[in-house]
Amino acid sequence: MNQDLILVINPMAVYTRVAIYQNYNILFLKDIMYPDQDLGRFSHYLEQVNYRRDKILSELDANGICLECIKAIVSRGGLIKPVKSGIYEINDAIVHDLKSSEYGQDYVDLGGIVAKEISDLYPEMRAFILDPVVVDEFSDLARFSGHPDFDRKSVFHTLNQKAMAKRHAKALMRKYSEMKLIVVHLGSGISVSAHCNGCVIDSNQVLDGDGPFSPERTGSxxxxxxxxxCFRSGKSEEEILDMIQHKGGLFAYLGTYSALEVDSRVAQGDKEAEKVFxxxxxxxxKEIGAMYAVLNSEIDGIIITGGIANSHWFVNKITExxxxxxxxxxxxxxxELDSMAQVTLAALRGDEVILEYK
Structure with a gap:
């Protein structure tokens, strides 16, 4: 582990997934868990930046990773202003917008900030984000909401959706840029998107109240x-948003964020779990049907991905x-990790254009 490494990070609510790649090979993979008593010290997730940075560096050092050998660090991109698809070198503008929360708030925002914090400690290390959740390729029609004061925004699982769609196209010996696909990401949030000739022209807004409910989000x-x-509950804006983003869906109905736990409860005959699932x-x-209409009822296929896709029962209920x-x-x-490492390696070799965020 002593030459030209790439560090990949993916922040979640209670852990950060960390991987070390050398060329296309993964050398190290670890979910760095954060105890409740540690996270309880912070009143806001952005206060965790130094804590998460230090935990990552300590974990790598404890496992014999040569930190000076890391040539680049790359993370999922968070809630910045709308951008086109691609890899961006993290600059002060990205960090500012992630910290300002002007475009929304989510734990994914920590990735770009922590990546820049780490790269600043090592002069030879560059920091990147790839395909942020705000990649915007929407058609003009997709932006209409029903009132001119509100535009529909592109916020979805860009990184994994595009990576899976490209891998699928390659497996069929076709070009992603010449296919029409509906891609479904089943995770803590659920996004369903219409991919048309390499662009995502419509999708539910996965962050705060659009589309299907999910393990933690209410959906529409x-x-x-x-x-x-909102007017009668006495709750603050922050409390309402927390309910929509983190305390809805399976958690609200069944008291768990784990779809696989719900899957197990269904298998054991839990009728209430079965009904909700x-x-x-x-x-x-229903959302797939909407994207089918967006693509004029002409598609090359439907891709179902994400952690909940491990539930055969759930996938069968969709497929039928x-x-x-x-x-x-x-x-x-x-x-996501493989995609981030591969594109970053291509960027370092000059085979992928590095975009600038302004």
């Missing part, structure tokens, strides 16, 4: 009832509703 709520709730699959299916639209391809899990 009845708007009138929601407005009345099927309702989530029902809503995902949508398989008449086109072939359904299931790729459980995510390939």
């Amino acid at each position: 709520l009845p708007l009138g009832d929601m407005i009345r709730y 099927e309702a989530m699959a029902y809503q995902v299916s 509703r949508v398989d008449n639209m086109g072939p359904v391809h299931v790729y459980p899990g995510v390939i």
Whole structure:
């Protein structure tokens, strides 16, 4: 482990996934968990930057990783202003916008900030983000909401969706830029997107209240009832957003964030879990139908990916509703780490254009 390494980080609410790559080979992989008592010291997730940075560096050092040998660090990109797809070198503008929370708040924002903090400690190390969640390729029609004061925004699982779609196209010996695909990411949030000739022209806004409910998010709520709730509940804006983003979905109905736990409860005959889990699959299916219409009912296939794709029961509930639209391809899990490492390596070699955020 002594030459030209790439450090990949992916921040989550209670852990950071860290990997070391050399060329295309993964040499080290670890989920660095953060105890509740540690996280409880921080009133806001952005206060965790130094804590997470130091934990990452300590873990790498303890496992014999040569920190001076790391040529680049790359992270998932967070909530900055809308950008085109690609790899961006982290600059002061990115860090400023991630810290300002002007474009939203999520734990993914920590990635770019922590990556820059680490790279600043080593003169030869460069810091990047790849395909932030705000990549915007929407068609003009997709931006209409129903009122001119509100535009629909592009916020979805850009990195894993595009990586999976490109891998799928390659497996078929076709070009992603010449295919029409519906890609479904099933994670703590659920995004369903229309990929048309290399661009994502429409998607549900996965962050705070659009599309299917998920393990932690409410998805779309009845708007009138929601407005009345906001005025009558006595809750603050922050509390309402926390409910929508982190305390909805499976957690609100069943008291757990784990879809695989719900899957197990269904297998054991829990009828309430079955009803809620099927309702989530029902809503995902409806969103697939919407994207099918966006693509003029002409698609090359439907890709289902993410952690919940490991549940055969859940995927079957979706497939039985949508398989008449086109072939359904299931790729459980995510390939975000591999994609970040591969594109970063290409960028360092000059084979991938490094974009500038302004």
